[in-house]
Amino acid sequence: MASPAVDDYLKTIYHHTEWQDDPITPSQLAATLGLAPSSVTEMVRKLSTQGLVSHRPYGPISLTDAGRRRAAATCRRHRLIETWLVREFGYAWDEVHDEAEVLEHAISDRLLERIDARLGRPRFDPHGDAIPDADGNVDREPFVLLAEAGPGHTGRVLRVSDRDPELLRAIESAGVAVGSEVTVSGAATITVADAAVDLPDGAPDAVWLTA
Template sequence: MPSPAVDDYLKTIYHHTEWQTEKITPSQLAVVLGLAPSSVTEMVQKLAAQGLVTHRPYGPISLSPDGERRAAAVIRRHRLIETWLVSEFGYTWDEVHDEAEVLEHALSDRLLEGIDARLGHPRYDPHGDAIPDASGSVQREPFVLLAQAGAGYTGRVLRVSDRDPELLRVLEDAGVRPGATIEVREAAALLIDGAPLALPDEAIDAVWLTA
């Protein structure tokens, strides 16, 4: 049965491995969701009993095929709504996450598919995250985290983390958006579309480039 709490768990587990390979642990899941570890352990056991995740005690958590499909459907709703809010209502990319968190549980499937059609079936949301199609499939390019890009590396911005709205505003002001080109120079100096780029230290762990 539909459950916002279940969907939030599945969405968080799905999102964790989109841009890196390490599976999420119960303690990490508790931190991201802002819940007590005991509550997370209990819910993970329930999800495993429903066949939505696989998990062994003290080990990482993985989505089952059924869990993957359900998570992709929730992610699709969230990212289509974010794209819709930016495209149709003038929201900025640092404002849409919380609105989408509410609306993703309220919109009907019919309205969601109408939004998708009106937007021209977008493949990516405003932050560069891939939007799963109706079957749950996604298209992603190979990527590298800016923090791991060495001197001499040049790549196009694929994705910017939406976790910190304040950092998003800083990156917006600096022109760091999907599609911009970043070049890494010696001593961690950066260029964006050929111009000098100054970023706070935490930004290099929030920007992904083409590999």
């Protein structure tokens, strides 16, 4: 059954393990969604009853195969819309998340297919997150979080978290974008195009590089 609330839960659980391996806990899910733990506990119970998640009391939450397919479909809608807004309407990458949150529940599958075709079947959204194909498959390179990359590591920026629009703007102002070739110099310093760049606070934990 179509439900924006269910899709938001599944999308959040799916996204949590895209760029790291630890499954999401109920408290993390509540914090990410901005909801009371009691509300999350009740919804997780319902999702488990529907066969969309696997969860034991006080344990982490994981998606079932059915839940993963539905979550991938929702992420596909969200990320295609973000890409569409940037390419066709001139939105900045820090402006699209909230718009996509609304539109992903409103547009038809037919329109989504037209958007995908018009954009040339993109594989990644403006922030570097992989866009699942119609079957839920994704293509992602091996990666490392910038904060965990040692000095001297050279790689291409794969992804920048879209959680904090202000941080996105600061990272962009520093000359760092998805696709940039960078070399790690220190804990918060990188080299981009032969120029040393001091990263804003929080950036090392929001940027992923090729491994």
